[in-house]
Amino acid sequence: MAKQELLKVEGLKQYFPIKGGFLGRTVNHVKAVDDISFTIYEGETVSIVGESGCGKSTTGRSILRLEEPTEGKVEFQGVDLATISKRQMRDYRKDLQIIFQDPYASINPRQTVASVLNEAMEIQNVLPANKRRARIEELLETVGLLPYQADRFPHEFSGGQRQRIGIARALSVDPKLIICDEAVSALDVSIQAQVLNLLEDLQEQYNLTYLFISHDLGVVRHISDRIIVMYLGKIVEIADKHSLFENPQHPYTKALLSAIPVPDPDKKKERIVLKGDVPSPIDPPAGCRFHTRCPFATDKCRTEEPKLRTSDLMKEGHEAACHYMEEISAGAMQPNY
C-alpha cells in the first residue's frame, strides 16, 4: 500500500515583526521559521527536534494557524490551510488537534473535565448532546482515567493525569493528526513513560498521525518513525529514525546527539562540545546558519546557504543541508575546535 500524504508543508515562513521607534514601526523581524518544507504521511509519527528558539513550536502553531503564516503552503489532504477563511479553518480544527506542554495552563481551571470535553464536542458538533455524556466517560477510560472523575476540576488531578485530560480533549473530536508540542516534557520519567505508552496505544487503535515536537532525543527516538532536526528556523536534517541516530550527517545533528548524557556509566563516548551560543534569529548568520559554531566551517559556508540534499552515504528519504557531508564522512576535512 502506497503511503498516503496527510500534511504537506511547503516553503513555510513565520516572521514576527519587532516594533520600535516612537512611531512603533516595524524595524525588523524575528525569523522564527524560515522556508521549511516537509511531508507527513498517514499513520506515522514525525518528530521535530531542536534547541530553544529553533522554530519547532512555531512550526506546529503555524500549521494550525494559531499564528498566521507569513508565507508558504500547508496542505492538509490537498487543501491549503494557509489560504482558506478562518471559518473554514475552524472546521479543519476537528481534524488537526494539539496537545500542549503545560497541562496546568492548557485546561481551564474553572471547568470540570466533563465540561471541557463537552465544549470541544459541542463546538465541532461531533455528537448529539444526549449522547455526549456516555462518550465523555468512554474517553476518560480510553486515556486511563475513571468515568466518575468526569465531574472533577483540573486541580484535583496530578500533572500526568491532567495531560491525559488534554489527550482526551484532543481525541474527543476524532482528529486525524495530533500535534504534540512538548507534550511529555513537564512530566517525571515514571509518569512520562505512562503517557508515551498511551499515545502509542491510541495511535494503533485510532490510526492517528502525530507531529511530535520535542527537545528530548530519548523520547523522540522512542516514539518517532521519522525525525526533522531544526536549527535557527531551518531544517538541517531529515531522516527515518534509524538513519538519524546511527548515521547522522549534519555536523549539528552529530554535536546534538553527542551532547546528550547517556544513562550508562560504561559508555564513554567522544563528545563534540560546540562553542558559543545559538545566534539571534533576528539577524541570523548569512550562508549556513550553523557556521558560527561549526567546527568544519569554510568561507563557502559563510556565504552560500546549503540546500537539503542526499548523498551516496544516505538511505532513501534521508537529507541534510551541509556543503561538506561527503568530505567530513571521508575524513578529508578536519574539525577546527
Next chain:
Amino acid sequence: MISKDNVLEVRNLQTSFSTDKGEVRAVDGVSFDVPKGKTIGIVGESGSGKSITSLSILRLLAENGKIKGGEIRYKGEDLTKVSEKRMRELRGNEISMIFQEPMTSLNPVYTVGQQISEALISHQGMNKKQAMVRSVELLKLVGIPSPEKRVKAYPFELSGGMRQRVMIAMSLACDPEILIADEPTTALDVTIQAQILELIKDLQERLGMSVIFITHDLGVVAETCDYVAVMYAGQVVEYSDIRTLFKQPKHPYSIGLLNSLPRHDIDQEKLMPIKGNVPSPHEMPTGCRFAPRCPAATDLCRAKMPELMTDDSGNQIRCWIYSDEWPGEKEVNVYGETRIAKG
C-alpha cells in the same frame, strides 16, 4: 561507608514544613556521605525532597520549614546545631550552591562583577579593587570570553549558559570545600548543558572540591557522579556507587525508574512505566512508601517501613527484599528483572 575521608555526612535528616493542612515531612530519613573530592548525585522525581535536602544542609529553608531531626556533620561540626552566625561564615565560603535558574538567582540591578565581589569582600576581607581583579580571574576560570568587559555587564546582557557560568564563578569565589549544584543544567539546552557539565568536572579536578549534584536526569548522573542517592517520597531508598546503580540496581523504584527512561542511544521495545502516582505528602503510606506502586510488594511492605540497610560492599538499600525478614519468594521478579532475596 563512614570514613575519615568524608567531608560531609548526613544522618537520618528530617525536615518538616508547617502548612494549613498540617505538618508535611518533606525530608524524612535521608542519609548519605560526601567523600572528599568526589561527586555524589541525588536523584529523584518532583516532590522527592532532593532540593529540600540541599537547602537543609545550608539551612536556607523557608520560614515555615524546620529541621526536626538527624545530623549534618561537616568536618566534625553538626550544622543542624551551630549558630546562625557560624552558618553565615560557612555559606558561600566553605559550602556554596548554584541553582537551576541563573536569571532569578542573580540580582538584575547589579553588575556581574559587583555580585561576585560581594562574597570576596565579606568572606575574604578584600577591598573593592582587589575583589574586582579576582572577579575577572574567576570569570576567566569559568570560560567567559573577554572577562574584563563582562565583569561590568548586567545579567540581562548574558545568555542562559553565560549566566550559569557567572553563578559558578560566584560559587567558586571563596574556594569552597563543597559545591551544591541544584539542577544546574535543567534550564539549558543540551549543547550548552554539555559545556557546563565539562566545566564543573574540569573545575572539580583542578580545585579538588566535593560536589553534590541534585538532578532528575539519570544521564547527567551517569556522566558526572561517583556515588548516587536515589530519593523517593522524602527518603533515600538506595545509595550506591554509580556502576552498581546503573548495572545492578536493587531497589524496585530504581529498577522501575531506569526501565521507564526513553533512551536515545539504544532501541527499546515498549517502555515499562511505574504504575500509579507519587503519594501526596499529606497521605504517606504507613509501610514502605513505594509499596502502593511496587510490583513485588508484600503484606510486610505495606505494614512496616524498612530501614536503610548497608550491604557488604558499603552500598545502602531501603527494601525488605534484601532483609532477613523477607516473606516472599527467593527469586523476586521486579519489572521483568530477577533479584535474589536475602534470607
